[in-house]
Amino acid sequence: MRVELPVEVPAQPGARKPDPVLVIDSITRSFGGVRAVDVAHLEFQRGWITGLIGPNGAGKTTLFNLLTGFDRPDTGRWTFDGMPLSRLAPHQVARRGVVRTFQLTKALAKLTVLDNMRLAAPKQTGERFIGALIGSWGRQEQANTCKAMELLTRFQLDAKAHDLAGCLSGGQRKLLEMARALMMDPTVVMLDEPMAGVNPALTESLLQHVKSLRDDGMTVVFVEHDMDVIRDISDWVVVMAQGRVIAEGRSEALSANRAVVDAYLGSHHDQALEFDADGNPVGQTAMLVAEIESELEAAIERGQDLSA
Amino acid sequence: MIDFASLLANGIAALVGPSAIFFALLAIGLNVHFGYCGLLNFGQIGFALVGGYGMGIAVLNFGLPLWAGVLVGIVAGVVLALLLGIPTLRLRADYLAIVTIAAAEILRLITRSTSMTDFSGGTQGLTGYGGSFRQLSPFDNGRFYDFYGVRFLGQDLWAICVGWAVVGLSLILVFLLVRSPWGRVLKAIREDEDAVRALGKNVFSYKMQALVLGGVFGAVGGIVFALTTQSLTPDFYSPPQTFFAYAALIIGGAGRVFGPVIGSMIFWFVLSITDNFLRQATAGSNPLISFIDNQDVGAIRFVLVGVALAVLMAFRPQGIFGKRSEVLLDAR
Known part of the structure; x- marks a missing residue:
């Protein structure tokens, strides 16, 4: 089931939404020389589940930290329901109705x-x-x-x-964190990787809970790096890579988006991998492997650190 | 031979004596800081110093009555907590630890400085501020009162009664606070302050409140002790005192209302028993223990207390009142 809109939102980065609850303008954050977040314009539609995806290091969690006051941006403004939300402390953001959870769950262990x-x-x-x-x-x-x-x-x-x-187990902690956020009657719930580290048997139930938040009238924004998880439940997907929003749209439309697939898989993605009965690569795959290995050897000869 | 009756009588005198009261109050403060809020204050003795000296200086230098001096001492504790908290409480926990231990030493060195002799008494310290406290005593100050062999001088007995009343009131205050939602926020901050921020609580404000409250308990401890001894000497307020208070807190169980008080009583009971035992055992021409010199007893009793603490940590890491299930969570 999906929330339908009277007008179709164009599937392009920075697209205008009919009733945005969060509006972000030219937000940037650098760590040393790295631009961790550099988003020109982004809107989150009220009452939608918006999935924020991207490979590791795309800046998703940094964007979350900025929006919820846990980190300070270098530049940028953002509003919640028309009220400026930038430069507020985390607890002030939470009191206004934008409540977040954490990637590493923060259940308060010695409290019941x-x-x-x-x-x-x-x-x-x-x-x-x-x-x-x-x-x-x-x-x-x-x-x-x-x-x-x-x-x-x-x-x-x-x-x-x-x-x-x-x-509690890892999955139960995720549930507790979500339930705890609801105690505050939030308008926007921001979930940072709600499925990370959760037993697959529990994933489905977690997804249903995320959906139920939307059915209660909340806006949900969640970070995830697994595309499959996002496909089922999100009304809208925002794709980030290297700090920028590279694509936006309905999830099924995004799988075909060239920029998204490249960001995730690199440029060799469209090649089917072939192996013989012993598991050794053959044909095109063997050439690809040889190429990668020679690159690695060259890197080692140059004295490069491969662990990075 | 060892005189066990006097050993026990001295032990019990220490169990309820002025030192037990003083360290109980310091440890009640540390319990609010460390046990409930997770703040590492290594300079609790500094709060006792500003409490005691605040009172003494207010009475002697400014001619205030004693009750006003007591208020000045308490306010001094509040001010010290604010001064230490404002720059450090937004930072990681270790910064508070560093700043508090340094501040306590700075305060001690300033009060003992000869340039301050006219104001704080320098190395001589201060006396003569608490006469009106003794005048309030219902006991005969010069007489010994005997309770089944445990003897107290009248003036000490009065100080002990007042001291335990203060400890009792402090415990009631702590009990009321930690069972309230206010106390729940403190415990949550101890577990994970970012989670508490994300739930809309102003963590800085709560940490400051905890620091001030615990600091006031320290200042009150300093005031009570200064009224008991009727003298203030700067070198009494040295860093190890804070760690004795921590030892008492850990023996009793951090994060428990009665932990610091029982811990302090046990700490001084054990210290007194070992001290008296070793003194008797090493004294005389044919001592029971010949390999320890009588001069070394003062140091060796602390070694024994250290061993006892280590054994306690091995078998009962949560302290006497602590919950084992909570400590086991840390090992996960």
């Missing part, structure tokens, strides 16, 4: 699963020093506990509510 959830509830009286001592935060805490338990049930973690979060 339930406490992880309740922590995320916004505007708690008991979180202020004076409020904690003399305020009556009990009722609010009860309401937050109810909400937390509902979300934990939805993510099949209710049985674990009173266990320490450090005891």
Whole structure:
């Protein structure tokens, strides 16, 4: 099922969307001499699941860090619902409704699963020093506990509510992080590689949960480097390589996009690989292997470091 | 022969004595810093110094009444925490550790400097600020009070009663705070501050609040101890004191409300017992232990405490009150 639009969005980098929730303009970030992110214009459509893909080092996570205040850009502005979001601290971004998760899950190990959830509830009286001592935060805490338990049930973690979060498996931590983000009633959920390090059996269930976020009216932006994962669930795909947005479009249209395929596979991608019964390369493949090997040998003779 | 009755009586006197109170208060502060919020403060003794000296200087140099001096001491602790926290709390945890240990040494060296003699008493220290504290005592200051062989001088007994009352109030405050959502944010910051930022909490503000609160406990410890001893000497406030407080915290269990208090009591009980035992065993013409010189006892008792700590870490790394399941998570 896919969200349809009255107008068709052109499949080109920087395309205008009918109702963008996040609009990014000329954002750049360099580390030393490397331009990690260099995006001229990018819009994320409200109510869509937008997949942000690209090979390793394409700048996806850096872009995430910039948008959520965890990193400072060299230049650039971006707005959320028309309000400027640039130069805000991470917690201010989160309070405005743009909530992120992390590639390496950050479950708070020595807190219980339930406490992880309740922590995320916004505007708690008991979180202020004076409020904690003399305020009556009990009722609010009860309401937050109810909400937390509902979300934990939805993510099949209710049985674990009173266990320490450090005891959860990798996939369960991803679920917890997603559920925790929902405690804040976000407008935009930004998931950094929600499928990374997750048992394949759990991937399908995770994907369904991501879809359910959209069905609840949230905008989802997620980073992924596996094209197959993205194909099923995303309404729109943005492809990054070397810090730039090189393509945008519906996922099925992108598989045919020459620039995307080159970015992922290099220029030898269209050649079918052939092997004999013993697993040795034959024909064109053998020549390709010989070419790669001679390049490697030359590199070693030059004293180049191959590990890099 | 070893006199076990006096050994035990001295041990119990140390268990509830002024040192146990002082280090309990320091460790309660460190528990807020390190046990709950993950802040590495290696200069807790500096907070005790500004507390004690703040009070002493306010009373002696500015003629304030003692209660106002106590307030000055507490405010000095708050100011020190703010000064140390503003530049370091946005950085990684190690920066706070470096800055706090250096700041505590700077404070000690300034107060003991001869150029400061007119103000802080220099190496002589300060006396005569706490007379009104002793006047409040319901006990006869010069008399010995005997509790089944454990003897306290009246003036010390008064200080001990006040000290434990302060410890009790501090524990109630910590208990109320750490069971609240405020305490939950602190514990979450200890686990992973970026996750807490991503959940919309102002991490810097919470770390600052924790640093100030723990610093105030340190300052209060300094005030109570200065009122007990009725004198302030700069070299008492040396770096090892902070580490004794850490030892007490770890023995009792970091991140537990009662951990620092029980840890401090045990620390001073064990120190007193080993000290008295070794002194008795090495004294006289035909000592029980002949290979240790009586002069070395002071150093050797710390070696024994070190060994005891190592054994504790091996068999009960979570301390006395800690939860084993939490410590095991770190090993994963």
